[in-house]
Amino acid sequence: MYRYDEFDHQFVSERTAQFRDQANRRMSGELTEDEFRPLRLMNGLYLQLHAYMLRVAIPYGTLSGKQMRQLAYIADKYDRGYGHFTTRQNIQYNWIKLEETADILQALSDVEMHAIQTSGNCIRNVTTDHWAGAAADELLDPRPIGELIRQWSSLHPEFSFLPRKFKFAITGAPHDRAAVKVHDIGLRAHKNDKGETGWEVMVGGGQGRTPMIAVTVRDFLPEKEVIPYMEAIMRVYNLFGRRDNKYKARIKILVHELGAEKFKAEVEAEYAKHPAQTTEVEQRELTRIEKYFAQPSFEKMSRFAPHFENAKRENVDFARWAKNNLATHQVDGYTIVNISLKPEGGIPGDATGEQMRVMATLAERYSFDEMRVSHAQNIVLPHVKLEDTFAIWQVLKANDLAAANYGLIGDIIACPGLDYCALATARSIPIAQAISRKFADVKKQEEYGPVKLNISGCINACGHHHVGHIGILGLDKKGEEFYQITLGGSSSENASIGTILGPGFAAHEVPDAIETILNTYVKLREPGEEFLGAYRRLGPKPFKEALYAAA
Amino acid sequence: MPLLKNNQFVNDEWTKVSDTDALPEGAKIIVTSTRLIQDWDLLAKYTGLLGVSLANNERAEILTPYLSQLSLIVLSFPAYTDGRAYSQAKDLRLDGYRGELRAEGNLLLDQFQFMHQVGFDSFEVNERFALQQWQAASKQMSLAYQRGLYRTSGEREVWSQRHQGFAPWEEQPHAG
DSSP states (O other): OOOOOHHHHHHHHHHHHHHHHHHHHHHTTSSOHHHHHHHHHTTTEEEOSSSEEEEEBOGGGEEOHHHHHHHHHHHHHHSSSEEEEOTTSOEEEEEEOHHHHHHHHHHHHHTTOBOTTSSSSSBOOOEEOTTTTTBTTOSSOSHHHHHHHHHHHTTOSSSSSOSSOBOEEEESSSSOSSOGGGSSEEEEEEEOTTSOEEEEEEEOOBOTTSOBOOEEEEEEEEGGGHHHHHHHHHHHHHHHSOOSOGGGOSHHHHHHHHOHHHHHHHHHHHHHHSOOSOOHHHHHHHHHHHHHTOOOOOOOOOSOOHHHHHHHHHOHHHHHHHHHHEEEBSSTTEEEEEEOOOOTTOOTTEEEHHHHHHHHHHHHHHSTTOEEEOTTSOEEEEEEEGGGHHHHHHHHHHTTOOOOOTTSTTOOEEOOGGGTOSSOSSOSHHHHHHHHHHTOOHHHHHHHOSOOEEEESSTTOTTOGGGSSEEEEEEEETTEEEEEEEEOOBOSTTOBOOEEOSSOEEGGGHHHHHHHHHHHHHHHOOTTOOHHHHHHHHOSHHHHHHHHHOO | OOEEETTEEEOOOOEEOOSSSOOOTTSEEEEEHHHHHHTHHHHTTOSSEEEEEEOTTSOGGGGGGGGGGOSEEEEEESSTTOOHHHHHHHHHHHTTOOSEEEEEESOOGGGHHHHHHTTOOEEEOOTTSOHHHHHHHTTSOSEESSSSOOOTTOOEEHHHHHSTTOOOOOOOOOOO
16 A cells, blocks of 8 residues: 655655644634634534534545554543544544544554645545455456545645535446536546546536436546546636535536536536646656556466355354445455444444454454445455455454444435534434344345445535435425435446435434335346346335325 | 845836826836737837736746847736745746846745745845845755756755766746
């Protein structure tokens, strides 16, 4: 994985010192809260309902054991012993004191991490496929270009005061696990007719109040042109994106209002007008970065793992976990371990300091010292020998980390909601907990097959409800929380926005409503048909009838 | 409002002339882009120095035909959060404009270095900050990852440093 050199170290140290000065000026009263606000936001520090919240960047979701231990240390020392992994592959701490924030940033900088640009109207943390470098279907590892974009976008003087926040997602595999079509810019690697590798550039996807699927502005952008071409897109957005209404300020609205063709023409004109002086430095930098992401030294092994097979036969719980939580690796004998942070009745994405340390140890011992945070708020050990999985599972089980529900109905994405967030209109966490209790039996979850259930506590859609196969949106009606259900969303390569089914439900009615939907699917599915496929074939009608006819 | 150039306060010798005012002879005047374009036949023969103010919803391209005869372009930041003028400045510099590029509006310390880096070289600043604060603010970071920036406080370009043999873009603005 990427390691800082002297320049990266110096950059983050200077930034940390700068923030310490700003925080001191705020605490001494030299800066008003109004003046301090944009400064703290540039460093990921929010003022929430009960306390400051600090969001720490985990670039493209990759981190080492040492870094995870430091996150655990921060959770224990400066928070209440836990942290919350987010849908943008970051971690948030919910109970932060202003006077300790500079010390936390220092602790992060000690392990090559920071909180730069985790908020504000700038380019945010770049996200990628959480199986990057390991997935069997991968064409190329998306993280080197992610790191190049991270560096280029860090304190970019031209693009730090955009109309609104800006999110990049990158996938190097045909099966999109990074939700690139619902980001401001999505990049997808593919090969052209000549066998060269390049990037499809998609712009203007997003969720929030106005969910949209991105449009393709370039089918095939050669790798060496990525940075100058991104500059052109960003310049067009910075100049022409709306600034009169914060809810219409994302690039998706600009693309929509101009129309895809006109937007494309603007970008191409800008790109042609100022051709890059040279892209050779960028090329060399990418080559330098790529070396950090070279494959680890995998052992040559057989695809058949006798101890693994044996353990599955002897332990039904392990077999179930192995079936649901392991994914196919590029290399024979290895597997991808998906650690579900969704135990029965738990808070999606939360981990205690102790659990973080346990995962760090497992990564160091069994996964070439590497972990990933997924946008579905789970942790991944990307390079594990099949023969080691039983030992890993036992450790996970002892630490409440062995939920066997990866990709199933219990693997819920949820935003922090009204329990923490100043924007929320309803609670998300208790709904996620109630649903996870309702479907506690993993056998039952398996019957329903792969289902993505996503919950947001307001229309800003941080819980990705628009692209959940089942989406739940918490709203407020005259002081009462109620929940709207959408069906048919997807964030994959066949992305779609879910359709609202009908009137909302009270909090206590939601788990039953979900069960009704799932049972309707089971009744109507064709052999082997997954939930999303069945919904796309059947449409909302039978689900509506089942939900509302009974009432 | 004090004017900052080369990290010193200086006298502002420029006069803003509205679209209906008569042109003072042999002065340093700032007209709007509308007047510049409308009255170009007259302004092309102007005896003094010519400057123009460009609103932040106007395209920098409209000035392209006039760039070689302009000595000052004023761009504005109506709010510090409105970052359009950063891109206008960059556009103008990329288009080859080498005269004075002035920022006006809600300028705060923490954006000051960014403004330098995209090519601004004069600043109509707020009285509440002392000169030393502006001077310190112009060199908050000693490194930049981006290439092709103006590096008035000697910032180093990380990528050019890493890959020896690639000199950073050396051209720097020169406030008049």
